[in-house]
Amino acid sequence: MSAPTCTISVIYYSSTGNIAAMADALGEGAAAAGAQVRVRKVRETAPPEAIAYNEKWADFVERTKDDEVATLDDVEWADGIALGSPTRFGGPASQLKAFLDTTGGLWAQNKLVDKVGTSFTSVSTAHGGLESTILAINNHFYHWGSIVLPLGYENPFLLKESGNPYGASFVARKGAGPDEVALTAARMQGERLARVTAWIRAGRQAQAGTESAS
Ligand SMILES: Cc1cc2nc3c(=O)[nH]c(=O)nc-3n(C[C@H](O)[C@H](O)[C@H](O)COP(=O)(O)O)c2cc1C
Known part of the structure; x- marks a missing residue:
C-alpha cells in the first residue's frame, strides 16, 4: 500500500x-x-434529561457510546480538518463549539496555521440556515490561520443536484437520514479536502527540504 x-x-x-x-x-x-483519515465525534454536553426527551437523540447516544471522541491530538495531527454540525437556530451546535473552544493552546503555539479546513451541516428546513452555519464554523479557521476550502461547484453534480457550494448539506425532511445526494456531496468534499491538503503538505515538505539543503 x-x-x-x-x-x-x-x-x-x-x-x-x-x-x-x-x-x-x-x-x-x-x-x-489517498488520505489517512480519522472520523471523530465531539463529546456530548447536553444533560441526560434533555437527551431522554427525544427518542432519536437517546437512541443515537446509546448507539455511539463506544465511538472514539475527538481530542486535541486529532486537531494537531491532521493536515486537513472537516468540521460538521447540525444547524441550531442558524448556527453550529454548542457541543462542537465547546470542543473548538478548547483549541486555544494549539492556536497560541501556531499549530493550526496552514491547515486546510472545510465545513458541512444539516438542517430540517431548506432555508433554515445551511450557509450561516457553515460560515460560522469557518470563522474558526480564519482565527486559526487555516486555509478555508469551500466545496464549490467543480463537479456538475454539485451544481445540479446538491446545490450548495459552501459545503455538503442535507435538508432532513420527514425525519429521514441523509439521501444519496447529500452523501455524494460529502464524499466529494472529502475527496477535494484530501486533494488540496496533499498539495499543501507536499509544498511544505518540498520547502522544508530546500531550506535544509541550503
Ligand atoms: C435546538 C434545535 C435547533 C434547531 N435549529 C434549526 C434551524 O435553525 N434550522 C433548521 O433548519 N433546522 C434546525 N434544527 C434541526 C436540525 O438541524 C436537523 O434536524 C439536523 O438534520 C439534525 O442533525 P443530526 O441528526 O446530525 O443531529 C434544530 C434542531 C434542534 C434540536
Whole structure:
C-alpha cells in the first residue's frame, strides 16, 4: 500500500445521526483520495434529561457510546480538518463549539496555521440556515490561520443536484437520514479536502527540504 498523501480529521457533532452519516461519507471520500483519515465525534454536553426527551437523540447516544471522541491530538495531527454540525437556530451546535473552544493552546503555539479546513451541516428546513452555519464554523479557521476550502461547484453534480457550494448539506425532511445526494456531496468534499491538503503538505515538505539543503 502506498503512503498516505496527507492526514485528515473529520470532527463533528450529531444528535440524531444525520451529520454522523455525512461525516463517515466525507471520510470515505478523503480516504479514497489517498488520505489517512480519522472520523471523530465531539463529546456530548447536553444533560441526560434533555437527551431522554427525544427518542432519536437517546437512541443515537446509546448507539455511539463506544465511538472514539475527538481530542486535541486529532486537531494537531491532521493536515486537513472537516468540521460538521447540525444547524441550531442558524448556527453550529454548542457541543462542537465547546470542543473548538478548547483549541486555544494549539492556536497560541501556531499549530493550526496552514491547515486546510472545510465545513458541512444539516438542517430540517431548506432555508433554515445551511450557509450561516457553515460560515460560522469557518470563522474558526480564519482565527486559526487555516486555509478555508469551500466545496464549490467543480463537479456538475454539485451544481445540479446538491446545490450548495459552501459545503455538503442535507435538508432532513420527514425525519429521514441523509439521501444519496447529500452523501455524494460529502464524499466529494472529502475527496477535494484530501486533494488540496496533499498539495499543501507536499509544498511544505518540498520547502522544508530546500531550506535544509541550503
Ligand atoms: C435546538 C434545535 C435547533 C434547531 N435549529 C434549526 C434551524 O435553525 N434550522 C433548521 O433548519 N433546522 C434546525 N434544527 C434541526 C436540525 O438541524 C436537523 O434536524 C439536523 O438534520 C439534525 O442533525 P443530526 O441528526 O446530525 O443531529 C434544530 C434542531 C434542534 C434540536
